[in-house]
Structures are given as structure tokens and as C-alpha cells.
Amino acid sequence: MNQTNYRIDNLGECRIPSPLTSLVAGADEEARIMLDPILKKGQVNHQEPSSLELSGPRRKIFFTPEKTRAAIITCGGLCPGLNDVIRSITMVLWYRYGVRNILGLRYGYEGLNPDFHHNPIQLNPDVVEDIHQKGGTILGSSRGPQDVGVMVDYLQEMQIDILFTVGGDGTQRGALDLVEEISRRGAKIAVIGIPKTIDNDISCTERTFGFQTAVALSQPSIDSAHMEAKAVRNGVGLVKLMGRDSGFVAAYASLASSDVNLLLVPEVSFSLPKVMHFLEERLKQKSHAVIVVAEGSGKELLPPDGQDASGNEILGDIGVFLKHAIQAHFRQNGRPVSVKYIDPSYTIRSARANADDSVFCFRLAENAVHAAMAGKTGMVVGLWNGHFVDIPSIEAVRQRKKIDPSSSLWTSILDNTGQPDLI
Secondary structure, eight states: OOGGGGOOEESSOOOEEOSOHHHHTTOOTTOEEESOOOOOTTOOOSSOOOEEEEOSOOSEESSOGGGOEEEEEEOSSOOTTHHHHHHHHHHIIIIISOOOEEEEOSSGGGGGOGGGOOOOEEEOHHHHTTGGGSSSOTTOOOOSOOOHHHHHHHHHHTTOOEEEEEEOHHHHHHHHHHHHHHHHHTOOOEEEEEEOOTTOOBTTOSOOTTHHHHHHHHHHHHHHHHHHHHTSTTEEEEEEEOOSSOOHHHHHHHHHHOOOSEEEOTTSOOOHHHHHHHHHHHHHHHSEEEEEEETTTTTTTSOOOOBOTTSOBOOOOHHHHHHHHHHHHHHHTTOOOEEEEEOOHHHHHTSOOOHHHHHHHHHHHHHHHHHHHTTEESEEEEEETTEEEEEEHHHHTSSBOOOOTTSHHHHHHHHHHOOOSOO
């Protein structure tokens, strides 16, 4: 892919000296992070390699802090760290840049539509002081789009200069629509995304906030499933975890546990008869088994039931389906099993962020603020090759990041669980 695809748009020339003079004195504003750091034997690059812009504060900024009005929205499902991001954006705007006009818009993109009558919250350090100690989002959330023209009208009427969009690929696609309409009108409004997806499926970023917390909070459920399975003869512990299209949470949780005998993810299709055969052999040998399944697995077995407000397919419950299928199979074979099914999804989604994710949220948010104050737009902040980078939104949402069945990660899963390569 040509490197020009990774350039970040700017609203205009940055002419205002940054108040962060001590932080930007040694900053290399032209520094970039290579997209692919691996040099293959015999490889010769005749062109400049694809790279991403390094995040961070700039020597000169686009917006005058004391005149700037910023706004934050949170969209989609709950995810650990939402309140951390809201707090961090507010703190960096307030203390580092001196921005005193910060709005929290209620219930996602509905907050940009006056017809819903959602009054904004005026944010400041006192308001956000303790919100990181709670799960959820103080701003509320919603799914689904709103009329782009109406939303940009609202941004202009409210004299909002910067909009921070905290949400997944649907949210960032909506943000791109806003950027396009803002540009068409010739307005100077920055739209900066902070990718929020517990599934860790945003392209061009190594991890998204909430993912590490989700992996950690999956452990008690897997432990419980293991203990329940071992406590009876022919016990099967079945745990369903997040992952509509990408099974990273289930994969990392299984690796972290090392008690999982079979992992099913959306990226690797499976045969129900082969699953049953695997379970038969496992129960003969060990008399118990633990299965972890990502919510989007086995779509060919469970057709979707329409779409939600965001246009996502409403998935059938693969966990319940597998539970009943396992019980029916072994009952027919005259060998009843005891299946204990656990779904901790909403418990995990609504939890507060752990320490690692909380730090990550702050660093994502502060770099989002640096980009916004420099007049960058149509981008999200992410982590790549150990560095925080500015990613064009169109690249971040071009395709979902997924587990590669030929990767070392999947090989690690097979080695850790002992399951066959094809099932």
C-alpha cells in the first residue's frame, strides 16, 4: 500500500505556539513508525516503506486554547475504560492546554441530534475526578447513526471546535461521514477517534482499550468451568466470551488459563461432528473437558436474526446452542454428560478497567488531545510497534483485524489446548 494513504489531514497551518514548550522541545514531528518492521532476506525496497505518523505534542498548534470548545461522545456497547478515557481527555485539555470549555454529549451520536433533547454535561476536573473508579460511561451510549447534516448543524450551532469520538468501527465510520460533511462546508472542526472495541479488532493498532481487562476478567469464569467439570464424571465446562468476528479475547484468555481443552473462534470454522468426536475422546481419557467459544463462532450453524441499530447481525447464542447439542449427542449415545454453561460477557463489559488498561486509556487520550489541538482530523490514535501513532480513520476501519489461522498465535493455541488443527 502506498505510504500516502497513511497521511493525516490537517485543518490548516499551525501558527500558535504550544503551551507545552518543555514537552515538545526535542520532538521530531516528522518521525514515522514503519508499518512492517520485518526485513526479509533478499528484500530490497526501492520505495519509502509504508509508515504511520508518530503521535505526540507539536511545537505549534491550530486552536487557541482559551477560545476552544471540545466535545466527547461515547458510542456502542460498554467496554472497560470508557470513563478513564473521558477523564483523561478532560484532564489533558484542562491542565496541559488550558481549554476550559469541554462538553460531554449524551448517548452517543444521539447527543448531536437536538430532536432527542439530550442536554450536554459541562466537564471539568471536579466532575471527572472519580469516574475512573466505575465501569460504564457517565455520558451514556447508543447504537446506530444519525443524520449527518443534522449533526454537523449541531456542531456549528454549538460552536464546537473539536469532537472526540470514542467507539468501534461503526462509530469511526460515522466520524468519517462527519469529516466529509464538515470539509464540504469548509468548516474548521477536528474529529478525532479513540478506538473502543473490547474484541481488539481495529486495524493498524496492536491493542484497544478494555481488551486486557476482558482477558483478565475471563479467568474466574474459566476457572469455575474447570472446577465444575472436574467435580463430576463426564463434566463439561463451557464458557462463551466476546468476539463477534475476531476471537482475540477468547484466544488470549485460553492461553492465560491453560485449562482450556478446546477453543472455538470465528476465524476457524468447525464441524459439529468433529467437536463431538473430540469430546468423546477427551472424556474417555480425562473424564472432563473445558471449552471456550467466542460469540461469533459457528455462524454457519446459527443464521443471524436480523440486524441491530448499528447494522450488525444479531447473532444466535452459540453457547446455548453448543450446550444443547452436546447434551443431545451424549444422551443419544447413552453416555449423559454434565454441562455447566457460563456467559460472563456483560459482567466483563461493565467492569472498570484494570491498572494496565487504565494507563493505556490515559496515553491514548492524551495523544488524541495533542492531535486535536494541532488541527488534525479524520484519524484515530493507536499503538503500533510499541509507539502511539496517528492512523487515518479510513485505514482503521477498512477491514477488521482477525486471528490468522496460519499465525504463531494460533499455533500457540493448538499447543496449549492440545486440540487438533482441524476440527
